[in-house]
Amino acid sequence: MHLKSYLSLLIILCCVSQADAQLNAQVTGDAIDQGNNCYTITKDQEFQVGGVWYNNPIDFDTDFTIFYQNNFGFRDFDGADGMALVFKDNPTPILGDPGGGLGYSGITPSLTIEFDTFQNTDFGDPVGDHISIMRNGNPDHNSGDNLGGPVLANGTNQNIEDGIAHEVRIEWDAFTNTLSVFFDCLLRLTFTADVKNTIFSGDDTVFFGFVGSTGGNTNIHEVCFNRVSFVDNLQLDDEVICENGAVQVDASIPSGFTYSWTPTNGVSDPNSPNPVLSPAATTIYTVTISDVCGETTTEELTVTVKPFITTEPVFNPVPPICQGDSLNPLPTTSMDGITGTWSPELNNSITTTYTFMPLTSECAPETTLVIEVIPSEIPIFTPVDPVCPGEFLADLPITSNNGITGTWTPGINNMVTTVYTFTPDLGQGCATLTTLEILITDPDIPTFNPIDPICVGETLEELPTTSNEGITGSWSPALNNRVTTFYSFEPNPGQCASDNVSLEIQVIPISQLSIDIDLSSEAFSENQVAVINVFGGTGAYEFQLNNGDWVEENTFSQLQGCEEYEIRVREISGCSNIAIENFRVLDYPKFFTPNGDSRNDSWNIECLKDQVGARISIYDRYGKLLASINPSRLGWDGTYNGAFMPTNDYWFRVEYLNKEGQPKVFTSNFTLKR
Known part of the structure; x- marks a missing residue:
């Protein structure tokens, strides 16, 4: 199984010289953050290299211990290549070479504890998965950079690529300058040297991280960080409960194997990592936690028991507001010092009852507060009919139909359409602004059906006094059936109508016509043509041949026979005599x-x-x-x-x-x- 499913890790604050520091991790390369401080360093693929680095400084003048778990995958025969814990002089994420370089090769200056799962004979690797301590990013055991080992990681089994999460503990004793490496609870390798001065040139801020790699052979590599001695692996918050109350606490840590609570009074299960605590009085509890290797850690928390308050929290009443007015947040602390929260959310549109819920630690009852929202009253005014530009426009009323007084802005304007705003006077409750628009309309233009021309002296009907649009008025001058005249229409007052309207009635004189017939074709021709010439009149004539249809064409063709033809001519307007003439065309029998x-x-x-x-x-x-x-x-x-x-x-x-x-x-x- 994967290491992530083996333990879920919790990184908490602490402790010694760097108390309250948090571990801050950053992945690089092919590494993947699984959450809960567990990481996939490489997938089971060729030539992967990944790492996770922490920016928490370590001073080798101080003792420290690092606990974590490694899962080296499940491939043994063809698995590769392993992982390493690396100390270097800066927090910048970095990666070395893949394959036999285990991801740390080339990182300098550095101190590396490697867990190598593949035998690279050119590096002097022994048979079996082994541990060694190397310096300055050199994985060659035949070199002077091999500071300790290599030794088998497991003294009884050459294979640690078994799909199991293995416990690793790294201890540094600053007094003796001794670095100890424990694998699955057993001490496997030690190294003694003045690391701070010989490797890091006296630097008192050294940083650490985990790297790993694959090459032509592969394995999944995972690391779960457990805890470091200068970071508290458990930090329980003190709790406050009300009398006869209870609280459940969670003291579980990734390395926790057994748990023991003292005192046991009020503890639901003294050996549980997350018991329910219900003391009758304020009590300080201590939990002792042992890991699989017998390492122990302790933590205390205080459960304070408070008496229950019977009186409701007190708040000043909130005056009524008008609908839509701003509403200040309600105080979260009552006048008698009780803190809590309100629900529902504030609503400035409707009267609402709000409930104050004290924090559990306050041991106080709930209370309610009503905020009245008064509906807005809108001033009502009678609409103003549209007016023509320049027409008289009375001042708007300063008292609405529903009795609200106030003022209007801007001033009355009878030239352009305007929206006027009514502002109620103060002291009238929740009366609100309102608006009124007065339209200044363009004048309607009266239209009338045209009047056909008449002949001089012909009867002339009276002109209509109502236009096609319904505009009423009168005409001038008086009707005249003797001469062509323009008549002007004057709309009656109050109709917003244009007075620039005229109508022409044409009076046509009576014309005396005479005609001459021109037989334009040769006598006896196949197509006999007669052209009618008219004398007198306006020039707009119509013609009739032998009582046929009246036409405007004065030429008649295809005439034949020896019978007599009669031609008639008149003005199209009808204002003339009808001139008549007879004629013959020459033809012969065929x-x-x-x-x-x-x-x-x-x-x-x-x-x-x-x-x-x-x-x-x-x-x-x-x-x-x-x-x-x-x-x-x-x-x-x-x-x-x-x-x-x-x-x-x-x-x-x-x-x-x-x-x-x-x-x-x-x-x-x-x-x-x-």
């Missing part, structure tokens, strides 16, 4: 069917029937004149010299006057179908 059915039996250009001077000549494909006709008379019947002409295309030539009265000639062809 075929005829002279088959005697009285439908389409002859061919002519009826669009020219009003031109008595127009002449039409008809030819066959070879240019032979077949007929000459007048548009105002019957057309060609499809015969020549009384014979029916066959189905075919025929050509014509027409002589006519255009709309300007100028003579024109047009030629094209048509089809005769039978």
Whole structure:
């Protein structure tokens, strides 16, 4: 088993020349602090080196004894390498070489007690696990630095790598300058020399620590520090109990083997390390502790028995506080000198009963104290409606709705939104500050639906006196249906509305329109186009052809036939007459069917029937004149010299006057179908 589980160590204060000193340890290298002053110096791994050093000085002019335990692991045949106790001239943690150097090789000046578990023949190691005393960090037994040994650590067994914690005691006798090494309670090695002067050059502050290492072979190495003679290994605190009371004490120490308490009166078990003590009167107890090697130590403690106080501790009452006010800590000592603690924690939000619990040693009863917390009273005021910038703002009331008087800050400001703070006058209980915000709002801008333009003299409805936002007011000037006018809206007072609002009503004069029709395409073309020109008015017109839809485009295309077209024009606003004009376009039939059915039996250009001077000549494909006709008379019947002409295309030539009265000639062809 590990040494840590073998003993749990307790380092306590003491004692001789360095009384009340504490041992302060610092690990280095591969060492691990296990707690309870036990350390893993190396793990069971190759080439580990670790140590633990103490900064407590030792003076070799004074006797001292060091007790500790070593566990060298459980590997015997292939285990290595061991541990050492090292004295050196400073407290700085340091490590020497691993392997056969045991972690101390090279540390100088030094005095080392080594426990070597591996035979390094080049160092003169004997067979078996051994102890030796070396100087100046030299592990070679063949050198002059070998001061004592080597000797077997166990006189009857060469192996100490057995997984067991072994007791080690190092004694220094300053009078005889003798260093003694005990292993498992037996003296194994001594060395006599003036260590202080010959090794440490007269230095009276030498420091110690434990080191260890592995090499190619391994073992776990552990050390538990037990005690040193100049540090008290047990320090029992005196106890105070109340009459008929009891207290349990713990006198156990790592090296403790047997315990004996005197006197035995009031002791639950005189041979226990942690008995319950219940004396009837104040008593001084002594405990004698023996370790496994027969070494003894004693310690005393006094158990004071106090009579029980029947009266409750007395405290001054705490005046009531307002909710949220600071609350000073309650005194931990009563007016009659009794100390203790309070619970629960102070609470400045609600009335609370606090309990005072005297310390056990006071032998006094508990008591309570009530601290009243008065709820805060918040002044209440009627909210102030928002106002417009610059609008009159009355002073705020200095008495709240619930009767609290006070003052407001800052002064009233009717230009910007402001938060005002009300501070209650003194002497009104737990009245608190409160705030009131007065909004200074931007004026609302009234909006109205636009009014469509009207024609001069048209009836004009009265303008609405309430805006889309619900703002009421009046308009000026009076309505006028004769000329375009801007009207201004004046909001009624008290509405925080802008008065910079206007509305235009456009009054359009009545226009007298006339039109001219321009047939922009050639006569008889496939796409006859008419462009309507308008005179008079505003220029915003709409047009209607033959009672069709009104459109804003003044050009009409794809006109055909010889029927008469009617065009109408008006102002889009409706503020005008409707100008009307009729016109025709020139066109000719593309075929005829002279088959005697009285439908389409002859061919002519009826669009020219009003031109008595127009002449039409008809030819066959070879240019032979077949007929000459007048548009105002019957057309060609499809015969020549009384014979029916066959189905075919025929050509014509027409002589006519255009709309300007100028003579024109047009030629094209048509089809005769039978």
